[in-house]
Amino acid sequence: MQEPVSGPAVPIGAGEVALSIEAIRKAYGATVAVENAAMTLMAGEVHALLGENGAGKSTLVKILSGVVRPDAGGMVLKGRPYAPSSISAARAEGVATAFQELSLLPNLSVAENLLLPRLPKGVAGMTSAAGTWQAGADILARYGLDHIDPGAALESLPLADRQRIEIVRAFVNARHVLVLDEPTAALADTQWLFDHVRAATAKGMAVLYISHRLSEVRALCSRATVLRNGRSIATVELSAATDGDIFEMMVGRRGHAARRAAASTAATLNAPVVLAVSGMAGDTLKDVSFELRKGEILGIAALEGQGQRELFRTLAGLRQPASGTISVDGVAQALRGPSHALRVGGGIAYLPEERKTEGILSGLSAASNIVLPILPAVSKAGLVSGRNERAASEEHAQRVEMSQRYLSFPIGDLSGGNQQKALLARVMATGAQTLLLFDPTRGVDVGTKQSIYAAISNFAEQGGSVLFYSSELPEIVQLAHRCMVLYGGRIFSEFTGEDIDEQALVAALIGHGGAERRASAGVH
Amino acid sequence: MASLTHSTPHRMRRAQPMKLLTSGAGIVFVLYVLLYAIYAFLQPSALSSSTFTNLVNNSVPLAIAAAGETLVVLSRGFDLSVAGVISLTNVLMAVYPQEGPFGALVSLTICLAVGGIVGAVNGWLVAILRLQAIAATLATMIVCQGLALVILDAPGGMVADWVSYELTDRLFGVLPISGLFVLAVVLAWLVFKRTNLGLGLYAVGADEQAASLSGISVIKVRFAAFVGAGMIYGLAGFMLSAQTATGNPNSGTPFLMLAFAAVALGGTSLSGGRGGLIGSILGAATLMLLQKVLFSGGVSSFYTGIFQGVVLVLAIVFGSAFARLTGRRTAA
Numbered sequence: 114m115q116e117p118v119s120g121p122a123v124p125i126g127a128g129e130v131a132l133s134i135e136a137i138r139k140a141y142g143a144t145v146a147v148e149n150a151a152m153t154l155m156a157g158e159v160h161a162l163l164g165e166n167g168a169g170k171s172t173l174v175k176i177l178s179g180v181v182r183p184d185a186g187g188m189v190l191k192g193r194p195y196a197p198s199s200i201s202a203a204r205a206e207g208v209a210t211a212f213q214e215l216s217l218l219p220n221l222s223v224a225e226n227l228l229l230p231r232l233p234k235g236v237a238g239m240t241s242a243a244g245t246w247q248a249g250a251d252i253l254a255r256y257g258l259d260h261i262d263p264g265a266a267l268e269s270l271p272l273a274d275r276q277r278i279e280i281v282r283a284f285v286n287a288r289h290v291l292v293l294d295e296p297t298a299a300l301a302d303t304q305w306l307f308d309h310v311r312a313a314t315a316k317g318m319a320v321l322y323i324s325h326r327l328s329e330v331r332a333l334c335s336r337a338t339v340l341r342n343g344r345s346i347a348t349v350e351l352s353a354a355t356d357g358d359i360f361e362m363m364v365g366r367r368g369h370a371a372r373r374a375a376a377s378t379a380a381t382l383n384a385p386v387v388l389a390v391s392g393m394a395g396d397t398l399k400d401v402s403f404e405l406r407k408g409e410i411l412g413i414a415a416l417e418g419q420g421q422r423e424l425f426r427t428l429a430g431l432r433q434p435a436s437g438t439i440s441v442d443g444v445a446q447a448l449r450g451p452s453h454a455l456r457v458g459g460g461i462a463y464l465p466e467e468r469k470t471e472g473i474l475s476g477l478s479a480a481s482n483i484v485l486p487i488l489p490a491v492s493k494a495g496l497v498s499g500r501n502e503r504a505a506s507e508e509h510a511q512r513v514e515m516s517q518r519y520l521s522f523p524i525g526d527l528s529g530g531n532q533q534k535a536l537l538a539r540v541m542a543t544g545a546q547t548l549l550l551f552d553p554t555r556g557v558d559v560g561t562k563q564s565i566y567a568a569i570s571n572f573a574e575q576g577g578s579v580l581f582y583s584s585e586l587p588e589i590v591q592l593a594h595r596c597m598v599l600y601g602g603r604i605f606s607e608f609t610g611e612d613i614d615e616q617a618l619v620a621a622l623i624g625h626g627g628a629e630r631r632a633s634a635g636v637h
Numbered sequence: 638m639a640s641l642t643h644s645t646p647h648r649m650r651r652a653q654p655m656k657l658l659t660s661g662a663g664i665v666f667v668l669y670v671l672l673y674a675i676y677a678f679l680q681p682s683a684l685s686s687s688t689f690t691n692l693v694n695n696s697v698p699l700a701i702a703a704a705g706e707t708l709v710v711l712s713r714g715f716d717l718s719v720a721g722v723i724s725l726t727n728v729l730m731a732v733y734p735q736e737g738p739f740g741a742l743v744s745l746t747i748c749l750a751v752g753g754i755v756g757a758v759n760g761w762l763v764a765i766l767r768l769q770a771i772a773a774t775l776a777t778m779i780v781c782q783g784l785a786l787v788i789l790d791a792p793g794g795m796v797a798d799w800v801s802y803e804l805t806d807r808l809f810g811v812l813p814i815s816g817l818f819v820l821a822v823v824l825a826w827l828v829f830k831r832t833n834l835g836l837g838l839y840a841v842g843a844d845e846q847a848a849s850l851s852g853i854s855v856i857k858v859r860f861a862a863f864v865g866a867g868m869i870y871g872l873a874g875f876m877l878s879a880q881t882a883t884g885n886p887n888s889g890t891p892f893l894m895l896a897f898a899a900v901a902l903g904g905t906s907l908s909g910g911r912g913g914l915i916g917s918i919l920g921a922a923t924l925m926l927l928q929k930v931l932f933s934g935g936v937s938s939f940y941t942g943i944f945q946g947v948v949l950v951l952a953i954v955f956g957s958a959f960a961r962l963t964g965r966r967t968a969a
Binding site: 180199200201204212214215216217218219220221225226229230231232237238239240241242 | 828831832833835836837839840842843844846847848849850851852853854910911
């Protein structure tokens with residue numbers, strides 16, 4: 114049943130094969146998403162699937178979950194041919210997936226979301242509200258999520274809880290194989306997930322784990338299969354492979370994660386202040402004061418829901434602070450909205466958190482998405498000039514190392530990494546001197562991350578200022594001149610230059626370390 | 638690790654008067670009661686059973702048409718064929734009258750079947766061939782209007798006496814019979830809402846992609862919505878014929894815009910996934926009551942449209958403002 118894997122020889126552990134896939138191929142029109150993918154999942158193992166965005170991971174996940182059917186190749190589940198024609202068919206065979214772009218319905222209750230598409234029946238075959246509620250409550254209790262009301266509308270939950278619901282639903286539906294696609298993108302605390310994954314594997318479940326966070330992968334997985342350009346390059350024993358090895362297999366070149374920012378930190382400390390926040394309060398924020406200087410990259414580290422979202426949305430003009438002042442270039446401003454924020458002083462541009470709903474306009478081309486804020490500049494006599502649009506978008510795409518061949522595609526068809534690059538190009542195209550970047554590398558691959566880091570650093574070197582929040586501490590360590598830790602809506606502590614250190618940040622993230630919550634964001 | 642605490646079933650039945658009030662149906666109900674009070678003030682006979690029956694009879698065709706439209710709107714679609722189906726079934730009723738109660742049953746079956754067939758065509762075009770709903774149903778509406786003209790080229794014909802008398806009468810001297818048909822639609826909806834298909838309607842309307850990843854058959858849900866809606870339009874045409882007792886190949890046209898107005902007034906989101914059929918029925922009733930109120934207040938009927946439009950905007954503005962005040966916002 115086990116096909117030979119290329120690359121380093123892998124000692125297959127004890128246990129039977131849960132799922133093997135062989136020579137899978139899938140093309141969308143002329144674009145080959147998966148060229149030749151093969152791998153073997155053992156029962157009871159957590160197997161990582163690694164690869165850059167566009168490597169074919171998402172397509173492979175869709176094939177495993179029955180969303181799309183492969184053009185060629187075959188799969189064997191528990192010794193029987195496996196070719197699901199739909200999500201339901203895959204579930205019936207015991208394969209379930211927690212999707213990266215959550216597949217939940219905002220207008221339905223938590224319990225209904227957990228139980229879709231079939232709810233418990235009561236009188237006369239009608240769905241029973243009480244039965245649904247109870248079944249939902251039972252599932253939540255089983256996964257330690259008692260704090261969530263099964264009757265609550267899904268949209269009333271914070272993003273992290275929505276992600277947990279997506280994960281729990283996959284757990285409930287999986288019998289043999291569980292696929293987790295970027296399950297921690299919105300989770301600051303991964304312990305809960307890890308505990309349940311380990312409990313499931315202890316009972317013989319095979320878990321395919323897809324994450325861009327290598328530290329998580331190392332903490333949880335035993336083996337990893339690397340995909341590159343739609344081909345499975347190798348399956349490796351993680352204990353025997355260094356980060357460098359894996360990185361090289363993924364991108365074909367060695368990465369360098371040294372601090373870029375170190376040299377220029379001192380220079381920014383005395384630069385003029387471009388954005389000053391004083392005594393800002395409202396909703397979760399309490400007395401937040403700080404200054405952002407010209408050419409400075411200021412990182413914000415925080416666990417989920419410590420006020421970072423409110424802070425960014427306030428600075429973008431999307432919400433009004435209850436008290437406090439915001440000064441731009443030394444002038445106090447009441448920001449009335451994002452377009453007003455763009456016009457005050459040197460301008461403030463905001464890269465929002467939710468790429469799919471707040472960022473991209475999926476029907477438009479990547480080029481149009483990029484030049485959106487500067488349409489007047491690319492227009493002739495009020496009409497948008499295709500040539501100007503193309504030229505302007507090429508210029509800005511270059512700043513984020515986005516390949517020009519993607520510019521003419523509808524942005525919705527691009528990979529998450531390229532969408533994010535286009536959005537970053539868009540905020541840079543505004544010409545704003547201050548960028549607010551909310552988790553700019555959420556759910557993107559390592560290669561794209563490096564491009565985004567480079568673009569941010571270049572922007573700062575040319576005199577721009579950047580305030581960014583990241584859920585990944587290594588990113589802050591690598592990129593920020595200065596870092597503030599938000600905790601409970603306050604600025605809990607601040608680190609400068611070489612003092613920005615993961616260990617120190619972790620301690621600050623959880624307040625005085627008194628809480629039992631373990632900080633995690635990429636650290637283990 | 639999973640701490641097994643006892644769940645608390647009492648949370649399930651939280652009293653939700655606020656939620657009910659902020660729902661579209663709640664607001665339009667309050668609006669209806671207010672309007673009726675004004676109506677009673679302007680015209681004391683408004684509280685008599687015969688006036689009420691009259692009002693109900695007038696409102697029923699639009700209420701049922703709006704109920705059908707709601708099914709499609711909830712699934713994030715538009716269905717313009719409502720006008721065509723009503724015209725077509727109306728001329729069928731007027732040109733081929735079937736006498737007696739049994740004849741009425743035959744007519745009703747024909748109306749439902751015609752509506753169901755048109756709905757199935759819509760469903761095929763939209764759900765399976767994936768045409769845009771507005772374009773596809775515009776086409777079926779035009780075809781139906783054309784068919785109606787072929788069957789009856791000018792207003793005329795006679796609807797069966799039994800239908801036009803009995804269905805506009807009162808049961809036990811108080812209960813408008815036509816209202817019972819609306820009640821039947823409401824009951825059918827309450828049952829349907831609690832089926833997997835009914836929940837699927839809300840799911841598909843909110844996010845088609847997520848619904849399909851949740852295991853819902855989007856095609857099945859869409860198709861069912863159109864077929865159900867078509868049959869309900871057929872019923873609306875049947876009830877309209879009972880009202881007018883005659884045929885008119887253009888009788889469905891006014892229903893097109895008013896049905897959407899009633900849906901919106903009833904708190905159903907035109908972008909899908911939110912709202913319900915009862916709100917639309919109340920919305921339709923409110924629009925018709927408004928006509929009566931204006932008439933009894935001595936306002937020329939030329940102004941009716943202006944008032945209906947203003948009330949629609951106010952209801953939507955008030956509804957969303959009220960929802961915001963009571964904090965029914967989503968987590969940012």
